[in-house]
Amino acid sequence: MMTKLFESKKKCLIVGVISGIFLTILLPQLLNKNKWEKNKQQTYHVNKKNEHDFAEYSQWPPFLTDPTFDLTLWRKHCWINQVSLPSQDPQLYYKKNYTAYTVCKDVISLINSIYNMKTNIAKVEYPEIFAQKIRKIFNYDNTLYAKALQQELYFVINKYTFEHTVYNPLRGRRPVQSPEVPVEQYLNETMEKTSKNCDLCNYQNMTAIDSLGRMENRYAYSAANAFKFDQWHSMFMPKQHDITKLTFEELKDVLTLAWKWFQAAHKESPLHRFPTILWDSLPHGGASQVHPHIHATLHSDHYYGSIKYLI
Ligand SMILES: [Zn+2]
Ligand SMILES: [Zn+2]
Structure with a gap:
């Protein structure tokens, strides 16, 4: 009787040890393997899908870092729709109550964490004869001439790379000088000169x-x-x-x-x-x-x- 009981306890112990090994070592490995196989299949599937999409595009899709970002909302509530930046006060880049909108706050704090934006005024005086030339350049537009006397300068600095963009919108309104030789003559001469020794x-x-x-x-x-x-x-x-x-x-x-x-x-x-x-x-x-x-x-x-x- 005692031997039988001992035998059955021994059996239970062996079964227990085997189940223990199975549950703690073998089963997790088996599950992981299944998961890994599944992941591998998924990765393969994703890659295959990209390949498929790539071949199908007649036009390349736009690259967007955040497809959920609502550009229309941003334009409507945050950014002043302007041709040129306002002078002096960087706060005027953004709409007055922009802080009411999360999208504005998030993006603007992101922009400010990377860039410093500044505006300055450079005053210029012209002698009368030159002033007449400037007025003519701007087609006698008084607003533009006033801006030529107090020129708005914009500075955008990247705080990390120190890239610095300096911009004066009036420079874009300057007249284009006509070429010294007519375009056709320039092209003919250039072709003639360069065709002789062209790699x-x-x-x-x-x-x-x-x-x-x-x-x-x-x-x-x-x-x-x-x-x-x-x-x-x-x-x-x-x-x-x-x-x-x-x-x-x-x-x-x-x-x-x-x-x-x-x-x-x-x-x-x-x-x-x-x-x-x-x-x-x-x-x-x-x-x-x-x-x-x-x-x-x-x-x-x-x-x-x-x-x-x-x-
Ligand atoms: Zn050539
Ligand atoms: Zn080239």
């Missing part, structure tokens, strides 16, 4: 090639930028030199190649999915080469700076 005309020997190789079609070709400004950065050119003679077919071939390059680069590196085309033309427009060319870049995470707002 982009001799692209087979005088341009770099990126990891995707040289792309070419009837009227256009690709080349790597010798000084890249992004990991994925390439250039696309028509084969002929003169931008004033650029035909629709040539431009179409240039853009078609760029589009093919975006797709190929994205396939090579799926994380890169925000394309940008920059077209700088002629020296006054900031181009270092007169030969027509577009820059194409594919960035990860988001579009460059404010380019996303142009879409």
